[in-house]
Amino acid sequence: MTQEQETLTAGQLAAGFAAPLGEQGLIAFSGEESATFLHSQLTNDVEHLGLGDVRLAGYCSPKGRMLASFLMWRTAESIFLQLPRAIQPAIQKRLQMFILRAKTKPADVTDQYVTLAIGGADGEAVLQTWFDVLPATPFSKIDHPLGTLLRVADAFGSPRYLWLATADTATVAAPVLKDRLHVGGDEAWRLSEIHAGVPQVGAGTQEQFVPQMVNFELLGGVNFKKGCYPGQEIVARSQYLGKLKRRTALASIADAGAMPGAEVFSPADPEQPCGMVVNTARNGAGGVDALVEMKLEALEAGDVRFGSASGPALQFKPLPYALDKLDV
Secondary structure, eight states: OOOOOOOOOHHHHHHHHEEEESSSHHHHEEEHHHHHHHHBBSSSSSSTTTTTBEEEEEOTTTOOOOEEEEEEEOOSEEEEEEEEEETTHHHHHHHTTTTTOOOOOOEEEEEGGGGEEEESTTTTHHHHOOOOOOOOSSSSSEEEETTTEEEEEETTTTTEEEEOOOHHHHHHHHHHHHSSEEEOOOHHHHHHHHHHHHHOOOOTTTTTTOOOTTGGGGGGGOOSSOOOOOTHHHHHHHHHHOOOEEEEEEEEEEEEEEOTTTTTTTTSSTTTTTEEEEEEEEEESSSSEEEEEHHHHHHHHHOOOOOTTSSSSSSOOOSSSSOGGOOO
């Protein structure tokens, strides 16, 4: 199934969609000390990652700023990290620098799989064409003769899945998916991720955010009980000492050129940016929907502009989870 260029709307995604992904890369760490090594590097618990678990995890600089965000799962042989292809080589090289004598080896396995994203109200029924049992809860997975099926964060009130299949299996599935679901590509998946409130750090936003600034701990991407990792002290201090004054919101922006890394402004303080765009996807209405990190005071005031204090106003939308402001 080739990627379609048509922009899907939120309504089409909510009804049911399928999207073959080309922008996501995949690193597999293999070897008996893979979990121990990654546990020492990432924000989440890797040592207790079960065969049925899917987790978010961050990779931070020593200053606690995110260099990458991952979707993470494991098999009996390997631990997998999914991240944008654009930053995968540099991140894989950086992680490899710290392996030293640990018995683990990373490999780029992106091209070994076809990754199909499926979701919306009709998504489950279509997947049941091939799978008798689906993952029961968000952030869980099953392994099946037809591939690995990950359930990720819900969006539009429905489950979303990533199906890692062989090229042959994807070819067989393609006609059914095209017949029964709206077909998009990477941008459709990004739009669904945005409406799920799940950020992804990419080339335009590396080293910009402490995990809590992009709601990462609210999504289970940070384990505050695990041992040390790069930036751990700063991440923990932000959580427990009330240093964090920023969060990420969901909004529409009437500018189709809005890109990750672009700044947003509050008219109350027009000279200084109050935040930064994290992720964007075209929404089919001439603009983009976006996750936008910003100062809490600007978010609470409700008047935030894209590009400058006189730019287009962000139209805020509800996230599927609550922003707990008591811990910031």
